[in-house]
Amino acid sequence: MNRRTLLGGLFAAGSVTALSACSGGITSLDNQGSAGSGGGSSEGGVTIGTANFTENQVLGFLYAAVLEAAGVKTTVRPNLGTREILIPALKGGDIDLLPEYQGALLHYLDTKATATEEGEMQNALAMALPAGLQVLPYGKAEDSDAFAVTRETADRYGLTSLGDLAKQNGKLVIGAAPEVKKRQVGAVGLKEVYGVEFKEFKSLDSSGPLVKGALKKGDVDVANLFTTDTDIKANGWVVLTDPKNLIPGQHIVPLIADRKADSTVRKALARLGNVLTTADLTELNRLVDKDREDPEDVADDYAKRHGLAGKG
Helix, strand or coil: CCCCEECCCCCCHHHHHHHHHHCCCCCCCCCCCCCCCCCCCCCCCEEEEEECCHHHHHHHHHHHHHHHHCCCCEEEEEEEECHHHHHHHHHHCCCCEEEEEHHHHHHHHCCCCCCCCHHHHHHHHHHHCCCCEEECCCCCCECCEEEEECHHHHHHHCCCEHHHHHHHCCCCEEEECHHHHHCHHHHHHHHHHHCCCCCEEEECCCCCHHHHHHHHHCCCCEEEEECCCCHHHHCCCEECECCCCCCCCCEEEEEEEHHHCCHHHHHHHHHHHHHCCHHHHHHHHHHHHCCCCCHHHHHHHHHHHCCCCCCC
16 A cells, blocks of 8 residues: 555645635636646646545545556545535645546536436536536446335335335435435435435435444435445345436546546546446455455556556
8 A cells, every 4th residue: 555645534724715615516617628628737646536435445546556557646535525525626626536426426516417328428527517627438337326225124115116215205214425415316306206205314424334234223214325335235135226217327437637637547547447347346345345455455456457557
């Protein structure tokens, strides 16, 4: 874990002020070019930020591994928090690159977006992104949100789809990361699309030990998890179907500032995107969450085994 600079936790005091100023909504950057314009340079290095859950950290270190192999110096700032922190940080220059998810990012930028097909979402993202930011080509791997219940709960209430939750309005408790309470792919969308109203929303974590522990103990009835979470299958949990397509496709997509999006970066990340599969990502999550391996070590090993960390 010594090859790359590793910075965690909080931003500097000056950065916190900048982030707070941006928290009210997305604003355009001045003099940073337009989305998709490219023309940047990675010569001075690239700082990669990640969200506060295992998979995103692994992806951040995978990005670093392939970029280092291509001759780009990288700094990784893992576990910075949610999208509400990361996007302003990217715009403000605290980070240059982060692993994102097509549908979730699109709904963050445009709550009225209707695109669900990968190509349509990519085009919609290009239009919705603030000036100075762009998405690079999306990869094979995908990780979607899911709403899961235990087998016992599914049998007791006859739950197979998200629509079935409305039959138990006011009775069930949902557990998820705090931001899910206000997101379209969350409590807001469940009410608007399926008419679901919960007895209580418990603020826990993103497909992590808190929400999964609460689901096991029965402290919550419904848990917001990720489809690449190996605990779903291991525990026999039931993922509720989504017949009205509330949850969009979630292919992994690099979100980068124009200032760093040169051809070296683009090619390196495209190579990774063409190799990494959903099954691969699920296994990498298992190695970290179950086998307690270090996210950077797991990412580096994968990159080497798949010829991504050789000569760039």
